[in-house]
Amino acid sequence: MVPSIDDLHSLFLDTLNDDTLDLHVRIVDTIAAIRFIHCLSSSNETKKFQDLLPGMMRTLTDASCSSDEAYRTEGAVQVFIELTKKKSQFLRRKLVNVVDSLLVVVEDEKLKEEMRHLLVELA
Template sequence: MTIQNLFASALAHPTSPDVRIAALGAAVNLVQCLSINSDQDKMQDLLPAMMRALTDCLNSGQEASAQEALELLVELAGSESRFLRRQIADVEGAMLQVAEAAQLEDGTRHLAVEFVITLAEARERAPGLMRRLLEI
């Protein structure tokens, strides 16, 4: 079993949002520790599972866990925004949906907006990232 398989399994844990959030935190920490872009690229396949951990929490009404997930994703966007570049349209679209969901708590919606703002401010670390989104 590879580390990606281990993370994917934990990120999709069927019953425990705590396991999903812990796996998300571990995945974010791992990506932050990988100093070589090619190593980070190998972890790209985990990004959909990382985002699914967030949506699973939202869909199951675990809003406190969803807020933890959003905080971790904001941290990732701030420190390693280049990691998001290949799937930026999907990630950005998901965050905008969260931000616009009137049934969610204000804190949850604000964290989604904070994610978008953090990406916009990450120009030095990932030049052209937001421009690429606008071209899509």
């Protein structure tokens, strides 16, 4: 049985917005959601998933400050960068919020230099 787009959207959204879940789960959900969005063919389908952006950004912000999740966080940011290159319209409506979130994280002095560069590339 193949789940519908609406079911997947709900699953991604619920997971991203559940702060009681382990950060690792939210990072994996972010990566899965981004990879799924890559596969969407129509702009209408892609628009349905724009409301995931705040949860994705919150997850990336939380993960960027966690040394335990550095490897997965870098992977998530790289997948996000690919998304912005392939589907730039996905970020269009929330661009100001995305950039603001990234700038807050980049200014954290505890952040590794490699992660800082990735986040600046994403911004």
